[in-house]
Amino acid sequence: MTHGSISPSAGPARRALLAAGTVLAAAGCSRAAPGPADPDRPSASGPAAPDAGQTPGAMTLFKDSAFNFNGLLALGACGRGAAEVGEVLTAVNAVNAAGLSSQSYVRTFRRLGDQLMAAPRDSAADDETRRWRALRAAQYYGQALFFVLGSDRPGDEKRLYQAGRDAWDTFCGLxxxxxxxxxxxxxxxxxxxxxxxxxxxxxxxxxxxxxxxxxxxxxxxxxxxxxxxxxxxxxxxxxxxxxxxxxxxxxxxxxxxxxxxxxxxxxxxxxxxxxxxxxxxxxxxxxxxxxxxxxxxxxxxxxxxxxxxxxxxxPWRAFPAEIREILRPSRAETNAIWNKDVVPHLPAADAATLRKRFEPFSVPAMLAARRGETFTDFYTPARAVQAxxxxxxxxxxxxxxxxxxxxxxxxxxxxxxxxxxxxxxxxxxxxxxxxxxxxxxxxxxxxxxxxxxxxxxxxxxx
CATH class of the missing domain: 3.40.50.1820 (Alpha/Beta hydrolase fold, catalytic domain)
Known part of the structure; x- marks a missing residue:
């Protein structure tokens, strides 16, 4: 795919590019690009999506590279007790069987965290058991938290964060x-x-x-x-x-x-x-x-x-050119392009990606995301990333x-x-x-x- 400059009047062209999924490359929530690519070549169009060669065989847990990357992080944490191989792979199988989506991912990993914070079956947990179960629960709550804004319960974001934080504090206390x-x-x-x-x-x-x-x-x-x-x-x-x-x-x-x-x-x-x-x-x-x-x-x-x-x-360069080009010197012009030419045509998954990526830079964007809405002020968080x-x-x-x-x-x-x-x-x-x-x-x-x-x-x- 080639990327060209998009003028303010080129609404249809922008909509076509966005609908093609380019925004999913934003700051790491990218889908795998078809065909081989040079993984180390800087790109003016944003981050390079890893092709299948970067995660061969058993390293491909999910077909979507954003979910796959998070799954690999969970597996990698096993070496320090912050996850369990069997738990992660069982969760991966459950998500894939249900149909990969933010909804199935959040539900599966949240349930796993809840199970670990409860008493284990048929035994009384000693402090060491409670300690390591809490650390793993913190990992799984974090996995669910990452995708909750794309689920049907985005308002659970703060509660999911708090569940992970409580698990972390339980671990630390032990x-x-x-x-x-x-x-x-x-x-x-x-x-x-x-x-x-x-x-x-x-x-x-x-x-x-x-x-x-x-x-x-x-x-x-x-x-x-x-x-x-x-x-x-x-x-x-x-x-x-x-x-x-x-x-x-x-x-x-x-x-x-x-x-x-x-x-x-x-x-x-x-x-x-x-x-x-x-x-x-x-x-x-x-x-x-x-x-x-x-x-x-x-x-x-x-x-x-x-x-x-x-x-x-x-960090601004981690967003693809189609997103960066929305930002203009004028707040009014920027937000007009965003709200008129972009937001109405964003696929739901792409909108959730952008909500996730911009929320650390704008409280209104975060609160809108928790309501299942896309923020209307693009200018402020974009400038914050640029800074x-x-x-x-x-x-x-x-x-x-x-x-x-x-x-x-x-x-x-x-x-x-x-x-x-x-x-x-x-x-x-x-x-x-x-x-x-x-x-x-x-x-x-x-x-x-x-x-x-x-x-x-x-x-x-x-």
């Missing part, structure tokens, strides 16, 4: 030692934090601040860092920033481009603790946080090291940085290399590949391999 919890000052809405330690001593240790992406949950930070840090005798800090977790779904605080103002208070809080070596604090960023981490490092110079997983310099661009501040970074890339990177193709090339600080670039089962955005099937690369690099820096 850890030994349990993480220290706190509310770190940030504007008018404090940041919830979970500070994991190898033991209860006051020994000063290196500490890793784990930053989630645009739609991840706390359980993902377990898979992508907490036990890897604890196993090495380090501390790990998990938190919800603006546009994430509690701040988004409950407090209704959206993303900010000034991520250094988020990380700064976290470093302040950590530096006051007797069990933290303030000279050995690192920051990692998963998925879209591969953009947030460079921004923070450009202005927050107390970091000993930073890791972008993957490197990202302009995350970091190309003009990367040269300010002095912190040593590791930039990860992935074979078949489908959300930010080419951007990890752009970030690496623009860095002037000590830097390394690592590309994870299909040969090691670590292909696709964030290596969903190989988070342990992913963590080995990251934490071996951090150990050298520390």
């Amino acid at each position: 850890c030994d030692p349990p993480p220290v919890t706190a509310r770190v000052p940030y504007g008018t809405t404090p940041l919830p934090v979970w500070f994991f330690r190898p033991d209860r001593s006051d020994r000063r240790r290196p500490t890793v601040i784990l930053t989630n992406g645009s739609d991840g949950q706390n359980v993902d930070m377990w898979t992508y860092g907490v036990p890897a840090a604890l196993d090495r005798g380090w501390n790990a800090l998990v938190y919800d920033g603006p546009g994430q977790g509690q701040l988004l779904f409950v407090d209704q605080v959206t993303f900010t481009p000034a991520w250094e103002k988020v990380v700064g208070p976290l470093i302040d809080w950590l530096s006051r603790r007797p069990d933290v070596d303030a000279g050995k604090i690192a920051l990692t960023g998963l998925s879209m946080a591969g953009d947030l981490v460079p921004r923070a490092a450009a202005f927050e110079h107390r970091l000993a090291a930073a890791v972008a997983m993957p490197g990202c310099v302009e 995350l661009t970091v190309t003009d501040v990367v040269s300010r970074i002095s912190t040593p940085m590791l930039v990860l890339d992935y074979e078949g990177e489908q959300f930010y193709p080419g951007q990890p290399r752009e970030l690496y090339d623009a860095l002037r600080s000590p830097k390394d670039y690592v590309k994870l590949t299909a040969a090691e089962g670590a292909q696709l955005h964030c290596s969903p099937m190989a988070p342990q391999t992913h963590c080995e690369v990251v934490f071996d690099w951090l150990r050298q820096r520390f």
Whole structure:
């Protein structure tokens, strides 16, 4: 498919392109493109959709690549106890048997989470059983949460988030030692934090601040860092920033481009603790946080090291050109195009995708989505995504940085290399590949391999 410039008067052309499904490529909710493609070639038209070669054989759980990617994330979490292979594959079979849809996916994974939070059959669960069942439940609630806006009960979004959060808190409370919890000052809405330690001593240790992406949950930070840090005798800090977790779904605080103002208070809080070596604090960023981490490092110079997983310099480019071209200098013109030429012709699945992708950037968009409606103000969230661009501040970074890339990177193709090339600080670039089962955005099937690369690099820096 080719992509051309669309003028404001070219309504029929735009409608034809949108109806063809191009919007499903928006920021990672893409369908698999027919035929082979170069998975690492940057595209002005948005992210590359992975072809069947990226998930061969048993790696293809669902025919739709968005559902498949999420299913692979759940399978990858099994290595750290945040899912169970048999549970995930049984759920996959149930979804496919019912007919793959947001509805069947949400219903199946939500039911699985509910089952795990209930007492197991024919036995009394001890604390270890309750602990690991709660962690798996948090994973499955997160799976359901991701697609709930496309189901017939989009208003369940906040309740599903809270179910996952309750499961996560149950898990944390049963850890030994349990993480220290706190509310770190940030504007008018404090940041919830979970500070994991190898033991209860006051020994000063290196500490890793784990930053989630645009739609991840706390359980993902377990898979992508907490036990890897604890196993090495380090501390790990998990938190919800603006546009994430509690701040988004409950407090209704959206993303900010000034991520250094988020990380700064976290470093302040950590530096006051007797069990933290303030000279050995690192920051990692998963998925879209591969953009947030460079921004923070450009202005927050107390970091000993930073890791972008993957490197990202302009999240706006993850949206296809047909979506980006709607945005004009004028709010009125932008919203007129959106509401007159685009929204009335969006297929239901495409509309749900866009609601999901824009909700972290606009409270009205999120509230409309929960009503099953498409937001009417495109201009505001689109500008908020644009504001995350970091190309003009990367040269300010002095912190040593590791930039990860992935074979078949489908959300930010080419951007990890752009970030690496623009860095002037000590830097390394690592590309994870299909040969090691670590292909696709964030290596969903190989988070342990992913963590080995990251934490071996951090150990050298520390």
